[in-house]
Amino acid sequence: MRLGLRAWVLGFWTTLRQLGRWPVTLSYPEEQPQIAPRWRGRPVLTRDPDGDERCVACELCSAVCPTHCIELEGDDRPDGRRYARAFRINFSRCIYCGLCEEACPTLAIQLLDEFAFGKERRADFVYPKEALLIDGPGKHPHYRYYDHAGVRIEAATAVPAAAAPLDPLDNRP
Amino acid sequence: MSVLWTLLGMILTIFLLLGIAGFLVFAERRVLALLQNRWGPNRLGPLGVGQALADALKLLTKADFLPSFADPWLYRLAPLLVAFSALAAFAVIPLSPDISWAGDWQIGLLFILALSSLHVYGVFLGGWASGNKFALYGAIRAVAQLVSYELPMGLSLLAIVLLSGSLSLGGMTSAQSLPYILLQPLGFLIFTIAGIAETERLPFDLPEAESELVAGYHTEYGGMPFGFFFLGEYVSLVLTAMLISLLYLGGWHGPWAPGWLWLLGKSALLIFCFFWLRATLPRPRYDQLLHLGWRWLLPLALVNLMGTALVAAGLRWGWL
Numbered sequence: 001m002r003l004g005l006r007a008w009v010l011g012f013w014t015t016l017r018q019l020g021r022w023p024v025t026l027s028y029p030e031e032q033p034q035i036a037p038r039w040r041g042r043p044v045l046t047r048d049p050d051g052d053e054r055c056v057a058c059e060l061c062s063a064v065c066p067t068h069c070i071e072l073e074g075d076d077r078p079d080g081r082r083y084a085r086a087f088r089i090n091f092s093r094c095i096y097c098g099l100c101e102e103a104c105p106t107l108a109i110q111l112l113d114e115f116a117f118g119k120e121r122r123a124d125f126v127y128p129k130e131a132l133l134i135d136g137p138g139k140h141p142h143y144r145y146y147d148h149a150g151v152r153i154e155a156a157t158a159v160p161a162a163a164a165p166l167d168p169l170d171n172r173p
Numbered sequence: 174m175s176v177l178w179t180l181l182g183m184i185l186t187i188f189l190l191l192g193i194a195g196f197l198v199f200a201e202r203r204v205l206a207l208l209q210n211r212w213g214p215n216r217l218g219p220l221g222v223g224q225a226l227a228d229a230l231k232l233l234t235k236a237d238f239l240p241s242f243a244d245p246w247l248y249r250l251a252p253l254l255v256a257f258s259a260l261a262a263f264a265v266i267p268l269s270p271d272i273s274w275a276g277d278w279q280i281g282l283l284f285i286l287a288l289s290s291l292h293v294y295g296v297f298l299g300g301w302a303s304g305n306k307f308a309l310y311g312a313i314r315a316v317a318q319l320v321s322y323e324l325p326m327g328l329s330l331l332a333i334v335l336l337s338g339s340l341s342l343g344g345m346t347s348a349q350s351l352p353y354i355l356l357q358p359l360g361f362l363i364f365t366i367a368g369i370a371e372t373e374r375l376p377f378d379l380p381e382a383e384s385e386l387v388a389g390y391h392t393e394y395g396g397m398p399f400g401f402f403f404l405g406e407y408v409s410l411v412l413t414a415m416l417i418s419l420l421y422l423g424g425w426h427g428p429w430a431p432g433w434l435w436l437l438g439k440s441a442l443l444i445f446c447f448f449w450l451r452a453t454l455p456r457p458r459y460d461q462l463l464h465l466g467w468r469w470l471l472p473l474a475l476v477n478l479m480g481t482a483l484v485a486a487g488l489r490w491g492w493l
Contacts, residue, residue, distance in 0.1 A: 011454075012453050015208050023207075024210045024211075
């Protein structure tokens with residue numbers, strides 16, 4: 001056991017020096033933490049700048065979700081656009097990994113800054129679409145998916161859909 | 174009548190000590206928090222001092238639990254032994270030259286050493302009677318540690334006995350025309366380290382190392398029996414601090430203030446130092462602990478005793 005006196009003194013001084021320093025801990029309910037812009041809080045469904053829903057019910061978020069907590073049903077609107085008829089997230093299973101946000105092609109699902117939403121019953125953690133949908137565009141205020149992609153090509157409707165379905169067993173090289 | 178008053182006073186002292194121990198649990202958490210840039214318990218009452226009360230109430234309302242595999246008698250006896258050995262030692266601690274329950278008892282130091290050995294029994298019986306392997310490991314460690322550190326502790330105290338020519342704590346303190354820390358710096362160091370090891374506090378808390386043995390010898394205890402172990406630890410912390418300040422720091426000697434205030438102030442400062450030690454030092458490995466005890470402290474204590482004896486003899490017979 002080597003007796004490094006300097007190391008001992010330094011160690012004790014290091015802890016004693018902390019007496020004059022203010023605690024780094026936040027007294028949480030009174031002092032709110034400063035949420036970073038890229039904080040991954042509760043996922044929400046956002047809207048376009050013109051107020052339309054962004055979600056096109058592609059189910060990529062549901063497919064990529066590692067805990068399978070997203071469940072949705074897609075449908076066609078009368079104007080021909082896809083939308084989510086039902087959208088549920090079970091927050092008792094969500095791990096806030098943000099993969100759904102990365103997968104979303106229309107930037108509809110976004111993880112915003114809400115992080116404290118304790119409930120007394122498990123059933124209350126299943127948020128329906130009305131609870132998930134917010135009124136704003138979230139982190140991307142000017143983005144509209146249909147400005148960039150997904151615009152229906154009218155001519156495409158003329159493609160004959162009558163081709164015979166593929167027989168998978170006959171499809172060998 | 175006088176017996177009745179003494180009894181009442183002793184009961185009051187016990188409650189006072191238990192209160193101090195409860196407060197120290199809270200104070201330690203706040204001081205550690207300060208040293209670690211945290212807040213610590215600051216919710217209940219002024220500065221969070223109500224936390225001590227809340228903890229005590231919580232312990233008192235827990236179920237009195239007896240594991241089916243435990244030895245019922247020894248299991249019940251062990252925490253009482255620990256608490257008793259810590260509390261009874263205060264009978265011979267003089268608060269000032271004339272304030273002490275046992276008066277100026279001539280074998281006060283021996284009494285304290287005996288009680289500190291009784292403490293080992295409490296700890297070991299607790300671990301053994303629990304019928305739990307972690308508790309038994311903690312108890313084995315505790316016995317080895319306490320026995321190894323009692324030797325250097327006793328030897329460093331012998332040097333003081335040589336210097337003061339008394340075995341009563343009052344006599345030893347009164348004999349200090351200058352504090353023995355100046356005459357016995359090595360003895361002070363040895364006694365402090367051994368004292369901390371005897372109270373099983375953090376640098377030496379191997380008997381209850383949470384990260385290795387669930388909680389050591391009191392793994393199977395809950396509620397107030399656990400509280401007795403816990404209070405015993407903190408009462409013996411106070412005891413060690415008071416012993417060090419009595420034997421090495423001059424006890425009640427000091428200017429401008431009543432003696433008992435000096436003694437309590439010195440003890441409080443030492444207790445803060447113990448908290449500081451806990452915040453700074455990591456727990457040594459078990460072989461390192463015994464290595465320190467047997468290969469450093471014991472030989473150093475022997476050298477210290479021999480040197481003191483030689484100097485004392487030289488002074489008496491005029492060699493020096």
